[in-house]
Amino acid sequence: MTNMTHDELSRLLYAQPIRLLHRLAKGQVPRFFRMGKHRIIQTLLDFPPNHRARLVADLEAMIQEGPPPKPSAKRPARLKAQEAPPKAKAPTPPTHRAIDHPLEPATSIEELLEGIGVPIAKIFKPDPWQEEAIAQLATNDVIVSVPTGSGKTYVAIEAMRRAIEADQTVIYTSPLKALSNTKLTEFSQIFGADQVGILTGDRRYNPQAPILIMTTEILRNLLYDAAGGEIDLRIDTLGLVILDESQFIADPERGVVWEETIIFCPSQSRLLLLSASIGNPDEIADWITSIRTVPCHLIHHRNRSVPLRAAYLDPSGTLSPLFRTKDITHGKGFTVHPETKRLFTDYEHQTTGPRYRR
Numbered sequence: 011m012t013n014m015t016h017d018e019l020s021r022l023l024y025a026q027p028i029r030l031l032h033r034l035a036k037g038q039v040p041r042f043f044r045m046g047k048h049r050i051i052q053t054l055l056d057f058p059p060n061h062r063a064r065l066v067a068d069l070e071a072m073i074q075e076g077p078p079p080k081p082s083a084k085r086p087a088r089l090k091a092q093e094a095p096p097k098a099k100a101p102t103p104p105t106h107r108a109i110d111h112p113l114e115p116a117t118s119i120e121e122l123l124e125g126i127g128v129p130i131a132k133i134f135k136p137d138p139w140q141e142e143a144i145a146q147l148a149t150n151d152v153i154v155s156v157p158t159g160s161g162k163t164y165v166a167i168e169a170m171r172r173a174i175e176a177d178q179t180v181i182y183t184s185p186l187k188a189l190s191n192t193k194l195t196e197f198s199q200i201f202g203a204d205q206v207g208i209l210t211g212d213r214r215y216n217p218q219a220p221i222l223i224m225t226t227e228i229l230r231n232l233l234y235d236a237a238g239g240e241i242d243l244r245i246d247t248l249g250l251v252i253l254d255e256s257q258f259i260a261d262p263e264r265g266v267v268w269e270e271t272i273i274f275c276p277s278q279s280r281l282l283l284l285s286a287s288i289g290n291p292d293e294i295a296d297w298i299t300s301i302r303t304v305p306c307h308l309i310h311h312r313n314r315s316v317p318l319r320a321a322y323l324d325p326s327g328t329l330s331p332l333f334r335t336k337d338i339t340h341g342k343g344f345t346v347h348p349e350t351k352r353l354f355t356d357y358e359h360q361t362t363g364p365r366y367r368r
């Protein structure tokens with residue numbers, strides 16, 4: 011077996027589980043953790059012939075040994091301070107099992123997953139920042155920079171409703187065709203199919219509708235054409251331009267499209283920029299104020315209405331909280347969960363295979 015051909019070795023490697031390949035690669039293939047199965051195998055197959063024999067021998071030995079013992083039985087993740095085991099006098103080898111923050115009990119997986127699912131139905135009440143954004147749009151341009159899942163769409167829809175009631179037209183842009191299609195369905199359900207149209211590179215539907223959805227590139231091009239007097243869009247009645255996912259303004263390649271769209275946006279229409287992740291919204295607001303006829307009002311907060319939680323999925327399939335605390339809060343430091351540390355260290359130990367240098 012040891013002098014197997016390249017193809018035989020390749021087939022044998024592909025037949026192995028990733029866990030075994032990790033053990034085999036450990037110490038020989040740098041950063042094997044980040045590689046997929048195919049790349050690990052290709053790297054192993056590229057070993058020089060004098061190391062190939064050793065590789066095959068190790069592989070055969072691992073196959074014969076079978077899988078390494080499972081990690082020790084799962085311990086309850088939540089270790090309260092008072093439940094901490096007394097410090098053993100005898101030497102205790104695995105230091106990663108020690109409780110490193112006895113005063114800060116770690117969250118359990120049950121706590122981590124708690125509340126995830128369909129929220130309890132309750133009467134809809136707009137948040138004060140949503141009302142502020144809508145009110146400001148009556149006279150100003152507005153940037154809404156709030157975390158994901160906060161309800162930016164509500165602001166867009168209410169602003170659209172007001173524009174339509176005032177016999178104005180609305181253009182809503184997104185950076186992706188797929189998102190534009192989703193918005194066509196969503197807005198058609200709210201305003202009626204005859205009220206909404208779409209213009210993307212692939213699709214042209216109901217282009218005379220008062221609400222037009224398009225990719226930002228298409229709007230930029232329409233505004234170019236409008237400057238040349240060739241537009242088929244009723245720019246003079248355009249009352250509102252919504253740029254969703256406007257953090258794309260920072261994109262090294264596409265960002266210029268957002269800049270030009272803002273620069274060419276007709277002065278009578280209000281601009282509404284929506285984003286969860288503009289890094290410098292105040293600077294963008296100042297810039298828009300400097301080039302437009304009305305001030306740009308900034309709505310900015312970091313309160314998450316949909317909590318952000320992080321977990322670690324071990325290759326064995328065990329899920330554990332990534333951090334000691336349940337929610338990820340902006341600006342807070344995080345300590346890795348002891349159970350996750352243990353799982354990770356166990357996995358590292360299991361994948362410790364024979365070491366030899368190329």
Ligand SMILES: Nc1ncnc2c1ncn2[C@@H]1O[C@H](COP(=O)(O)OP(=O)(O)OP(=O)(O)O)[C@@H](O)[C@H]1O
Nearest residue numbers: 134135136137157158159160161162163164285286
């Ligand atoms: N004031 C509110 N109270 C309760 N739920 C709200 C409120 N406003 C919006 N929602 C709900 O929050 C959910 C997320 O809203 P939305 O899709 O508008 O988020 P978003 O801010 O656009 O997020 P993203 O950055 O991912 O695009 C929706 O189901 C929406 O109905």
Ligand SMILES: [Mg+2]
Nearest residue numbers: 159162163254
């Ligand atoms: Mg959104």
